[in-house]
Amino acid sequence: MGLRGTVRVPGDKSMTHRAFLMGGIADGTTVISNALLGADCLASLAAVEALGAQVERTSDGIHITGTDHLHAAAIDCGNSGTTIRLLSGILAGGQESYTLTGDDSLQKRPMDRVTVPLTTLGAKIDGTYAPLTIEGRRLVGTTYTLPVASAQVKSAVLLAGLFATGETTVIEPVLSRDHTERMLPKFGAEVTIQEQERGRRIRLQGPIRLQATTIDIPGDPSSAAFWWTAAVLGQDSAITTEHVLMNPTRIGFLQVLRQMGASVEITNRQESTGEETADVTLTTTSLQAISIEGEQIPSLIDEIPLFALLATQADGKTIIRDAAELRVKETDRIETVVSALKKIGARIEATADGMIIDGPTPLIGATVDSAGDHRLAMMLTIASTLQPEIQVLGNEVVEVSYPTFYDDLKTLQQANR
Known part of the structure; x- marks a missing residue:
């Protein structure tokens, strides 16, 4: 569901x-x-x-x-x-x-x-x-x-x-x-x-x-990205995120979703604190693999764990380059993302500055650790909405950037019952 x-x-x-x-x-x-x-x-x-x-x-x-x-x-x-x-x-x-x-x-x-x-x-x-x-x-x-x-x-x-x-x-x-x-x-x-x-x-x-x-302060697009991913990958899903920051340096993930074939609906554009905001709606869709590199990377650096999850369900080979900065985040996000996604069935390999992912691959049940990384914990939780047998350890770390994440997840799950 x-x-x-x-x-x-x-x-x-x-x-x-x-x-x-x-x-x-x-x-x-x-x-x-x-x-x-x-x-x-x-x-x-x-x-x-x-x-x-x-x-x-x-x-x-x-x-x-x-x-x-x-x-x-x-x-x-x-x-x-x-x-x-x-x-x-x-x-x-x-x-x-x-x-x-x-x-x-x-x-x-x-x-x-x-x-x-x-x-x-x-x-x-x-x-x-x-x-x-x-x-x-x-x-x-x-x-x-x-x-x-x-x-x-x-x-x-x-x-x-x-x-x-x-x-x-x-x-x-x-x-x-x-x-x-x-x-x-x-x-x-x-x-x-x-x-x-x-x-x-x-x-x-x-x-x-x-x-x-x-x-x-408008809504954080890096937080909204978890629900955009859940909407695109879920069965019969449709999620609207309200009053989200639309700064051009922060919405690279939306552009990537469009490149992969997702339908992105943007409404209610406004201005707040010198920044544009809008409501963003995504629905379930099939995805095509793409490659990202160069100037695309800075505008979606925090969303690359989510992009890797998307790639596991996309048709074809996805390549991520020029993302070596991920190795000096809360964890070495290249290694931790690759390791976690492998445990749940992904065909994914790490490179010096990114990843290579072959899809689509059905996810399998496994127990995976957040490694103390809030974005990894939330990405794996989104994966668990596709495969309920995925268990995420250390999910309390979401307090770092999204304290109400699990409350919002429960609300979206109840709305579809």
């Missing part, structure tokens, strides 16, 4: 992180509605509170009164790579000494991809892996060219640029998630973006104190 109904997924994770961090250093009180209150984003909220911001939860959202002095602090970022990397950019221009650490998984994730570019502005950061020690100091604007597209690195440099004297410029080879440069103007920062033949140039003039604002 498939899934049917309407879901409003939690607020976008990337936007929530940025709203919390920017609100924490803004002058005045920022009000944030529909924020994602999963473990990762709460790490960012706790961080700004530790640094001196005042946080109040009310019926209309999260109220953050920013601090003009970043207090010395030792901050536990939990499992959140976004928190530790973006916060490194902010604290590089602070006035005190700071320590950033995290759980065992975070301490294994490389930080030099952020710390090295921050040193070009004059930052003093010790540590290739967490814990990082940061001595806040005066920064000087610079021009930094990203070797590969990375929203976290770009954001860290731009946030450091708020504290730097002069112009800070980031040049990215291809467009990556652009929530930081879209949100900064909402907080009063002037950001100039220039499209170039080879890449994209983002500039801001510092130092500047952000100004408090009001932010409404």
Whole structure:
């Protein structure tokens, strides 16, 4: 039996992180509605509170009164790579000494991809892996060219640029998630973006104190993607996700679904916080294998585990290339996804920077472990809606990004009875 109904997924994770961090250093009180209150984003909220911001939860959202002095602090970022990397950019221009650490998984994730570019502005950061020690100091604007597209690195440099004297410029080879440069103007920062033949140039003039604002967070497309997958693969399924973020850097998964043959219906387009939102409906369909690579990858990097599941049920050979970044996520997502899908019957092989999947293949019952990865846990749960004998261990980890995931699943299952 498939899934049917309407879901409003939690607020976008990337936007929530940025709203919390920017609100924490803004002058005045920022009000944030529909924020994602999963473990990762709460790490960012706790961080700004530790640094001196005042946080109040009310019926209309999260109220953050920013601090003009970043207090010395030792901050536990939990499992959140976004928190530790973006916060490194902010604290590089602070006035005190700071320590950033995290759980065992975070301490294994490389930080030099952020710390090295921050040193070009004059930052003093010790540590290739967490814990990082940061001595806040005066920064000087610079021009930094990203070797590969990375929203976290770009954001860290731009946030450091708020504290730097002069112009800070980031040049990215291809467009990556652009929530930081879209949100900064909402907080009063002037950001100039220039499209170039080879890449994209983002500039801001510092130092500047952000100004408090009001932010409404749309639904997270990376969370909605689980229901889009369930709708396409399920028997007699139809699911609508409401008020979902439609940022072009975040809907690569929808484009891939279309390429594979899915019918995607988009209605009720609106604008919220400088971002487009819409309702998205998908229904059961048959799929054709495709290959994804190059510029497609950044816009669906978090959805690749779901894409791999789709590929197991698509007709033909699917190839994923240029996704080596998956090896430094919460887990080595190439190895963990391949291992988990093999256990449930998939014909799938890992490559250095991706996967090769032959389909379609009937899924089989097995017990599989989430490996502490929230996206892997949810992907395997969607697989279990196709094959009920699949048992997922460690599924409590979904709290990281989608605390109400299993409640929403139950609602969709009941709607089709």
